[in-house]
Amino acid sequence: MKRVLLTRPLPDRVVEAARTHFEVELRDDPAPLKLGQMRGALALYDGVLPTLGDMFSAEVFADAENPRCKILANFGVGYNHIDAAAARGAGISVTNTPGAVTDATADIAMTLILMSARRAGEGERMVRAGKWPGWNPTQMLGLHVSGKTVGIIGMGRIGQAIAQRCHYGFGMDVIYYNRSPKPMEFPARQVESLEALAAQADIVVVAVPGGAETHHIVGSSVFEAMKPSGHFVNIARGDVVNEAALIAALQAGAFAGAGLDVYEKEPIVPEALKAMENVTLLPHLGTAALEVREAMGLMAVENLRAFFAGEIPPNLVN
Structure with a gap:
């Protein structure tokens, strides 16, 4: 079973869905990942479900030669916190969650x-x-x-x-x-x-x-x-x-x-x-409704499931 990191607390329904497909590690901290944590995640997990604030910049991927992580399934439609080109160069796919938001x-x-x-x-x-x-x-x-x-x-x-x-x-x-x-x-x-x-x-x-x-x-x-x-x-x-x-x-x-x-x-x-x-x-309330956050999370989980099943993820951005 693939090992996946959820970088922030997510609605229970999303966590449960992820656990039906993967070995899940849920990070119980609302703060964004730090540089060392992101580098560690690329080495320790098959996939990562990050979100806004998790700054996967080119620096994060710089020393990642053939990382274990092969996909960043972003929770959110915007993914400007992820250097998609640098991820691609490291052999890592990136997906997002459009529509739900x-x-x-x-x-x-x-x-x-x-x-x-x-x-x-x-x-x-x-x-x-x-x-x-x-x-x-x-x-x-x-x-x-x-x-x-x-x-x-x-x-x-x-x-x-x-x-x-x-x-x-x-x-x-x-x-x-x-x-x-x-x-x-x-x-x-x-x-x-x-x-x-x-x-x-x-x-x-x-x-x-x-x-x-x-x-x-x-x-x-x-x-x-x-x-x-x-x-x-x-x-x-x-x-x-x-x-x-x-x-x-x-x-x-x-x-x-x-x-x-x-x-x-x-x-x-x-x-x-x-x-x-x-x-x-307002404190970035754009998608702050339970059913919306659930839909976003389930979409991210589906992107992960499809990727590891050898399918093209529904919301592939690179």
Whole structure:
């Protein structure tokens, strides 16, 4: 029986499924693996089920000559924490879990759109602090979302799910920026640049995958182009946004507010962001629903099962 490492605590249903196929070692620590632990895992296990934060960089694979581990079955759709090319060079396959995360992540985008536009975080803090003086006609006036224009950066599965929610649920006009032409099956208009999108949208949502190609794809030029009444939402990866430029733009009042689920150096959140009332901050909740995390885990387990059975894993990325 193949020996597999699960690098973090996972839902019981996922662990049970893994144990039906493999000899499983479950690491009962929510912290990411360290460099030495990752190198050890490549030598000690036939397969590893890692996740966000387990930084399998080129350095990890550098001295791994014919490692025992032949597959990294990532728990999550994003795998920019794994150097897939370096893994391939070491003879290690990489898989991910697309599909299972789409709706849950799109729902968190909608949560942040509404929280930021309607100042929900600010209002909740005021009530908890006992500072609410009671209703009045001009208190905490925010942006009415229905009928506005949403601009989506990255029109993959998640971007499209967000767009559909905005269009069909809130009657919003949808514009989008994508690195390649991509026609939609619902009303949406592709624009030629990030700055053009930012200038036209009332709400800008980032939904691109992480990685070297999208690192800091959103920076000062985008923030400067946004409407003063605009809102910015990021549910992608923290490092696709230049966090320093975001903070500077917010402090300068370039736009009205931001909703963030991800950060450039998680779990570190800059004090400047925490200090601003017009910024909604969530602790990377994109897929944080039990049934979603179960689906992700079962998909990763199936990738492992298929690989060791000599089949092509359903979600092979290299």
